[in-house]
Structures are given as C-alpha cells and as structure tokens.
Amino acid sequence: MRLTAMLRSSDDASASYYWSTRSGNAIVTRVASQLGLTGTVPPPAPYAGYWGYTATTALDIVRTYSYILGTAQASVRIFIMDALHSATRCGNDGFDQYFGIPSAFDGPRAVKQGWSGFTSGGCTAAPESRAVPKPTPATAPGTRAASLDLVSEALHTTGTVGPDDRTVVAVLTLHPDGTPYGTAYGKVTRLTDSLDVPGAVRPAGTRFGTWGSGVRVRAAAHTGSAHLTTLPAGVEVLVSCQSRGERVTSPPYTNDWWAYLPQYGGWITEVYIRSPADKLPGVPDCP
Secondary structure (H helix, E strand, O other), X not given: OHHHHHHHHOOHHHHHHHHHHOOOHHHHHHHHHHHOOOOOEOOOHHHOOOHHHOEOOHHHHHXXXXXXHHOOOHHHHHHHHHHHXXXXXXXXXXXXXXXXXXXXXXXXXXXXEXXXXXXXXXXXXXXXXXXXXXXXXXXXXXXXXXXXXXXXXXXXXXXXXXXXXXXXXXXXXXXXXXXXXXXXXXXXXXXXXXXXXXXXXXXXXXXXXXXXXXXXXXXXXXXXXXXXXXXXXXOEEEEOEEEEEXXXXXXXXXEEEEEEEOOOOEXXXXXXXXXXXXXXXXXXXXX
C-alpha cells in the first residue's frame, strides 16, 4: 500500500503519487489551515512540483503530531501511528533512516524522518540522492525561495518517545553543502540525545566513530555470516560489548576484535572503528 510505504519507509514514489493526484501545493495550504500551522507553506513557485521543498517548522511538526494523537479520527490515528511505530531502518531509496530518535532512544517510539541533498546513506553501497534539484542561492530573486535555504543538506528526525506516545520530538537541521551523510547522521543523533525527553529510555553502550565506506554489519563476528545492513560512511555507532572473532585486514590495519552494535542487532570488525588500540577502551567483553 502506497501510504504505508510512504510512512514506514519514506517512499518517494508514493509521496510523488499523492502529490500529483491530490493537487500538489493545495495539500499544504489545506492542511496548514485545518491544523493551524503558522510556519508551513508550499514549495516556492519555481519548484511547485517538488514536495520536498515544502517549508515547515519544528513547532508545526509538533502541532501535526498533537492533532494526529488528540483530534484525528481513531482510525486515522491508529493507521498513521502503527506505521510510524514500525518504521524500517532502511528507506526505500537506500538511506539508513535510524538517525536521531531511533539511535538516541530505545522503544517504544514512532518516527518519521526526512533528508535531502545527500548522495550516499548506507543500507546500499551508493544509493541515489533524493530527487530534488539543488538551485543556487540566486534562484528566483524576489520570491519566497530567496528567503529559504535550498542549498544546505537537510536531515530531520521527528516522532514520539515513550509509552503511549508520551512525548513528541521534532529536530530539524541543515548542514553545510557537501556534508557527508554519516557526519550529519551522528550530529543529529547527538543533538537529539542531548534533549530532556520525558519518558525516554537511552540505550546502554559507548559511541565510537567509524571510517571507510560500505562497512557491513554481520550476524556474527566473521565475514562469512549474514550481511544485515551497511553503515553510512563515517557514522558513529553505539557499541555495547566486544568479542574476538575472525581476523580482518584492511591495510594498514589488522584486527580480530569485533564490536556488537545493539541498535543494528549485529557485529562489525573493529578494523573500521576509530580507536587508539585494537580493543575498544571501556567496552566490556560480550558474555
């Protein structure tokens, strides 16, 4: 179902389908009026066909969740929130969408993420960038586009945290043009983790930086085990414990220690973790 794919897996094709069949910009103005959204406007005139250039604010995102949770019909609320509670790690365009809320907090949680302008986001080796053009700052002078930043990379995490969707969280960020996805991923997660969120449960472990691209998360501590997913290049990972496994070489480094990543449910070789020693400091051995 298109709507489920759009909500759970950030499916661009489904979003474009609804945009084209439900009158495009009119969707934004209609919903903004109905929900009392004061900072949400359709894309600027030169980009009216691109739903990704809709402007909004964190406050309006919170108002939207509040409407869904408290005012919308029960069938609507249940459908939307069930989908967001079961959001997939990988978006349908190959981007890892577990930054921010999913990485900062253990469940229960619901998430709807957003990103634009990046060229590689993990899950697959080299996914396509989200299909919106990147104009120069001088595009369409004198229009609303001139007052919006349509150049910086965008990464947004929104959703609810805690039992019964206790707390609504909305973190909207822009990053300098050219920022790698893994770098932005880590910054948004750390920013989200710094918030005082009632009802939040933070996962146990220590965060470390990684290097390299195409680093695979494995089901066990050896390269012959099942490939679970691929990390965004340079992303920070949460490590709960470590164990010796297959010796892996990636010149000039060799290491037989493997780190368990609880939020991925799998292992990566510590060859690709930034650390001064083969064994990660302060991380216990796995039982």
